[in-house]
Amino acid sequence: MCGIIGYIGEKEVKPLLIEGLKRLEYRGYDSSGICVKNNSGLSIVKNVGKVEKLEKDARLSSIKGKVGIAHTRWATHGEPSELNAHPHYDCKNELAVVHNGIIENYVPLKKMLEKEGHKFKSQTDSEVIAHLLEKFYRGNLAEALLKVLPLLQGTYGLAVISKKNEEIVIAKKGSPLVLGIGNNKMLFASDQTALINYVPNIAYLNDNEIAILKENSFEIRNSNGKIIKPKIEALKLDAEDIEKNGFEHYMLKEIFEQPKSIKRALSGRLNKDGVKLSIDINLKKINRIVLLGCGTSWHSALIGKYLIEDLTNIPVEVDYASEFRYRTNPLKSSDLVIALSQSGETADTLAAIKKAKESKAKTIGLVNAVGSSIARECQSVIYLQAGPEIGVASTKAFTSQVTTLLLLALYIRKEKGMKLDKKLLKEILTLPKKVFSSLQTENKIKELADKFKDNKNFIFLGKGVNFPIALEGALKLKEISYIHAEGYPSAEMKHGPIALVDENMHCLFICTHDHTYDKVLSNIEEVKARKGKIIVITDKADDKLTSKADEIIYVPHIDPILAPLINIIPLQLFAYHVANMKGLDVDKPRNLAKSVTVE
Numbered sequence: 001m002c003g004i005i006g007y008i009g010e011k012e013v014k015p016l017l018i019e020g021l022k023r024l025e026y027r028g029y030d031s032s033g034i035c036v037k038n039n040s041g042l043s044i045v046k047n048v049g050k051v052e053k054l055e056k057d058a059r060l061s062s063i064k065g066k067v068g069i070a071h072t073r074w075a076t077h078g079e080p081s082e083l084n085a086h087p088h089y090d091c092k093n094e095l096a097v098v099h100n101g102i103i104e105n106y107v108p109l110k111k112m113l114e115k116e117g118h119k120f121k122s123q124t125d126s127e128v129i130a131h132l133l134e135k136f137y138r139g140n141l142a143e144a145l146l147k148v149l150p151l152l153q154g155t156y157g158l159a160v161i162s163k164k165n166e167e168i169v170i171a172k173k174g175s176p177l178v179l180g181i182g183n184n185k186m187l188f189a190s191d192q193t194a195l196i197n198y199v200p201n202i203a204y205l206n207d208n209e210i211a212i213l214k215e216n217s218f219e220i221r222n223s224n225g226k227i228i229k230p231k232i233e234a235l236k237l238d239a240e241d242i243e244k245n246g247f248e249h250y251m252l253k254e255i256f257e258q259p260k261s262i263k264r265a266l267s268g269r270l271n272k273d274g275v276k277l278s279i280d281i282n283l284k285k286i287n288r289i290v291l292l293g294c295g296t297s298w299h300s301a302l303i304g305k306y307l308i309e310d311l312t313n314i315p316v317e318v319d320y321a322s323e324f325r326y327r328t329n330p331l332k333s334s335d336l337v338i339a340l341s342q343s344g345e346t347a348d349t350l351a352a353i354k355k356a357k358e359s360k361a362k363t364i365g366l367v368n369a370v371g372s373s374i375a376r377e378c379q380s381v382i383y384l385q386a387g388p389e390i391g392v393a394s395t396k397a398f399t400s401q402v403t404t405l406l407l408l409a410l411y412i413r414k415e416k417g418m419k420l421d422k423k424l425l426k427e428i429l430t431l432p433k434k435v436f437s438s439l440q441t442e443n444k445i446k447e448l449a450d451k452f453k454d455n456k457n458f459i460f461l462g463k464g465v466n467f468p469i470a471l472e473g474a475l476k477l478k479e480i481s482y483i484h485a486e487g488y489p490s491a492e493m494k495h496g497p498i499a500l501v502d503e504n505m506h507c508l509f510i511c512t513h514d515h516t517y518d519k520v521l522s523n524i525e526e527v528k529a530r531k532g533k534i535i536v537i538t539d540k541a542d543d544k545l546t547s548k549a550d551e552i553i554y555v556p557h558i559d560p561i562l563a564p565l566i567n568i569i570p571l572q573l574f575a576y577h578v579a580n581m582k583g584l585d586v587d588k589p590r591n592l593a594k595s596v597t598v599e
């Protein structure tokens with residue numbers, strides 16, 4: 001996934017483009033670049049690496065202008081290099097393009113253009129857009145682009161400028177693009193966080209639409225050139241949403257924000273008498289549910305299975321979205337398919353929900369990013385209300401997904417005419433407070449992080465509803481500290497992984513009190529007997545544990561069905577502090593991007 005931003009207005013564009021790229025950098029940070037238009041033509045400066053490198057580039061000082069486009073890249077075609085960085089020129093350096101997405105048929109297009117004499121400078125798919133534009137451009141930029149777009153197979157959120165036109169033209173298909181509407185200025189960006197403080201209103205483009213931005217006006221057209229009246233809405237985010245507020249990293253800020261973000265997920269939806277969700281689908285007749293997601297969102301789906309089956313007795317299947325989209329999964333009108341996604345732009349999840357919609361199944365999105373593609377693709381959406389999550393490693397969005405799945409399970413239970421357990425409702429309302437207490441393990445976690453930061457391997461183990469927490473804890477550690485970590489159901493150790501155990505292997509068990517507690521104790525015993533090192537997360541002191549564990553982290557006790565929301569906290573902190581102590585880039589780990597909008 002990449003980030004694009006652009007501006008046309010009365011002010012110098014450079015500082016805004018650089019600031020905008022910094023806000024979009026979590027979408028991809030292999031390289032970045034800007035193109036500015038002024039009376040002498042177009043000027044491009046681009047760099048490998050993070051935006052701060054571009055910002056310090058001496059070549060920027062000579063660039064002035066009030067129209068510009070910019071790009072921060074997560075490489076798909078062509079390694080991170082200055083030549084492969086966007087923006088890309090046409091042959092005559094009179095047209096420039098920035099692109100987020102994949103042009104799947106770029107090879108035949110490139111061959112055709114090279115035969116016609118076009119000279120390419122990069123290995124990217126995106127550069128074909130600039131040369132196709134050159135092929136059709138006769139002075140009207142929008143008309144030229146409308147001729148190019150039908151030739152492109154794949155996805156794009158793109159913007160083009162030319163040295164001869166006082167405008168920016170943008171186009172969307174499969175990648176997000178939002179318009180920023182201001183006075184004496186128009187902007188666009190891949191997501192609304194880049195527009196905060198610049199414009200009061202926004203409008204989302206739909207697939208197969210283009211927009212022509214001028215200093216004081218904009219026009220949206222569909223692929224036939226027909227003018228479209230967009231839904232204009234207020235930009236509701238503010239600067240605090242995208243600042244670190246004194247934390248060293250966004251990830252740490254977002255970990256500590258979880259008491260508040262869980263409270264936001266519950267607010268207006270749950271009280272001691274019951275649950276209220278605005279879902280415009282009749283769920284009374286649902287008798288099968290399929291939960292889809294990728295990565296951390298797949299982990300919250302695994303927890304959702306326990307929550308929904310325990311509370312509604314409806315069978316739940318969980319599938320990787322990337323697998324589901326290619327599976328022959330017979331779906332009926334009594335099935336409900338739920339897509340879980342923080343960004344709402346994950347290509348596999350979007351494709352999976354589109355496939356689900358080909359059947360008669362009902363679809364709901366549990367999404368954080370308002371107005372995102374998955375949110376708009378589903379018949380109904382329940383927003384996580386977690387606020388923008390900037391750190392690439394998902395934390396508050398994960399706990400908000402689990403909280404929202406809990407609310408949905410309670411809602412379906414009510415729709416099925418089943419009684420709500422008042423004691424559980426009361427316990428749910430204690431979640432923000434208990435998550436706050438779980439955060440108080442930070443000092444103990446810092447000691448463990450310092451002790452184990454040079455480990456080469458970890459195994460995370462949990463049972464029942466804590467098994468997905470073992471998976472999530474392992475993913476957090478590996479994706480930001482680059483230490484190899486695996487998560488397993490604790491009983492699975494006997495079926496192979498225990499061969500890995502010796503005095504150098506650290507096994508982290510989630511062993512809080514529920515009906516599986518004694519079973520997990522025996523699994524701990526099995527590891528102990530093979531000299532494995534044992535770290536335990538538990539909720540009550542117990543001699544049987546203290547005699548076996550090398551390290552114990554105590555978290556608050558809560559109803560077992562809610563325990564994942566408490567038990568994940570020390571694991572998030574552990575991953576964060578290990579990575580930070582290793583001097584790694586916690587918010588922008590290598591090879592990753594915040595949302596994977598390519599297959």
Ligand code: AGP
Nearest residue numbers: 295296297341342343346393394
């Ligand atoms: C989680 O820490 C990762 N960044 C990644 O696994 C992420 O959860 C996955 O790519 C799904 O993203 P989504 O929730 O935005 O769809």
